[in-house]
Amino acid sequence: MKERVCCVYDTDERYAVKLTEAMNRSDKVPYKVMAFSSEEALLDCNRNCEIEMLLTGENIDAQVISEIRSAHIYTLGEGTDDTGNNFINKYQSTERIITLIFAGMKDSGTGCNDVKGTVTVVYSPSSCCFKTTVALAYCRRQSAHKKVLFISFEEFAGLDSFFERQEKDLSEALYYYISKGNDKISKIVECIGTGRDFDYLYPAGCPEDVGIISAEKLFEFVEVIARSGIYKEIVVDMGNLCNNPFEFISRSNNILMPEAIGNVGKEKQQKFMDYLAKSRFKNISNRIHIIRLPFRQNLFGASITADMVSGDEITKALQEVSVI
Numbered sequence: 001m002k003e004r005v006c007c008v009y010d011t012d013e014r015y016a017v018k019l020t021e022a023m024n025r026s027d028k029v030p031y032k033v034m035a036f037s038s039e040e041a042l043l044d045c046n047r048n049c050e051i052e053m054l055l056t057g058e059n060i061d062a063q064v065i066s067e068i069r070s071a072h073i074y075t076l077g078e079g080t081d082d083t084g085n086n087f088i089n090k091y092q093s094t095e096r097i098i099t100l101i102f103a104g105m106k107d108s109g110t111g112c113n114d115v116k117g118t119v120t121v122v123y124s125p126s127s128c129c130f131k132t133t134v135a136l137a138y139c140r141r142q143s144a145h146k147k148v149l150f151i152s153f154e155e156f157a158g159l160d161s162f163f164e165r166q167e168k169d170l171s172e173a174l175y176y177y178i179s180k181g182n183d184k185i186s187k188i189v190e191c192i193g194t195g196r197d198f199d200y201l202y203p204a205g206c207p208e209d210v211g212i213i214s215a216e217k218l219f220e221f222v223e224v225i226a227r228s229g230i231y232k233e234i235v236v237d238m239g240n241l242c243n244n245p246f247e248f249i250s251r252s253n254n255i256l257m258p259e260a261i262g263n264v265g266k267e268k269q270q271k272f273m274d275y276l277a278k279s280r281f282k283n284i285s286n287r288i289h290i291i292r293l294p295f296r297q298n299l300f301g302a303s304i305t306a307d308m309v310s311g312d313e314i315t316k317a318l319q320e321v322s323v324i
Contacts, residue, residue, distance in 0.1 A: 002050040006031040010057035013037035022094035117226040118253040123238040125272040126265035129258040135237040143198040146232035150200040154239030157203035169202040215244035
């Protein structure tokens with residue numbers, strides 16, 4: 001039986017070798033990766049091995065490529081390509097290149113990982129509870145041992161200081177989901193940014209584009225990403241862009257609810273729990289984890305510091321409810 005391999009073929013030998021070494025270090029590539037800078041060596045490999053995946057430079061002879069028997073062929077080049085071909089910008093992180101490759105394989109139904117990612121929603125009926133802070137802290141903690149994606153459904157997320165603005169955001173990702181059919185996963189992944197600890201979909205630039213989409217469709221959008229297996233967990237910061245949060249939350253795997261601050265906030269949460277007990281969403285209750293965060297009370301109200309979020313206190317709060 002022939003060995004199954006992935007080949008990187010580029011006239012820039014230094015780039016081909018560097019990318020190959022990085023891909024061989026990754027635990028996400030299920031094949032041995034080999035670098036080539038000459039067509040003779042590549043064609044010899046084609047005769048002796050089963051090339052599952054071929055990554056080629058932009059200016060490679062098409063005749064050579066046509067002789068390669070490979071299920072997946074991607075072109076590595078500069079800039080972008082809107083022709084619908086399997087084109088990937090070569091000047092980005094190896095992790096990003098691997099993610100884009102396997103997203104494309106999922107579109108074609110031949111992905112290597114059939115494990116569905118879980119969906120965790122951070123929600124509260126109270127607006128004063130550090131909900132987004134909990135979502136970001138949870139993402140950071142989970143990313144220590146799994147690949148995590150963060151999505152915000154807040155109308156005005158206010159996360160510019162946390163994430164680098166992307167050319168494409170949540171609005172474009174939802175457009176691709178609705179309109180691109182079998183090509184949706186690879187197109188959605190193009191909108192995803194890579195942070196220091198975890199990946200993210202940059203919040204919607206036009207909130208009204210998202211607000212008109214039903215909760216069912218929003219969850220189906222998240223579920224498409226989860227089913228791709230690219231991410232082990234997707235964390236949704238539930239906000240007012242979802243017009244029926246109960247419908248969305250009821251289909252998620254876990255719900256984190258930061259304990260509200262102040263009597264009014266706590267009463268809102270109690271009303272929410274009372275409503276669940278009497279509604280068709282009562283099954284949600286056993287998946288809600290109340291997170292009791294450490295905070296400081298001062299003259300201007302409650303505050304939470306960066307040390308509290310990134311240190312042992314947030315981990316302890318999450319561990320107390322067996323979330324991590």
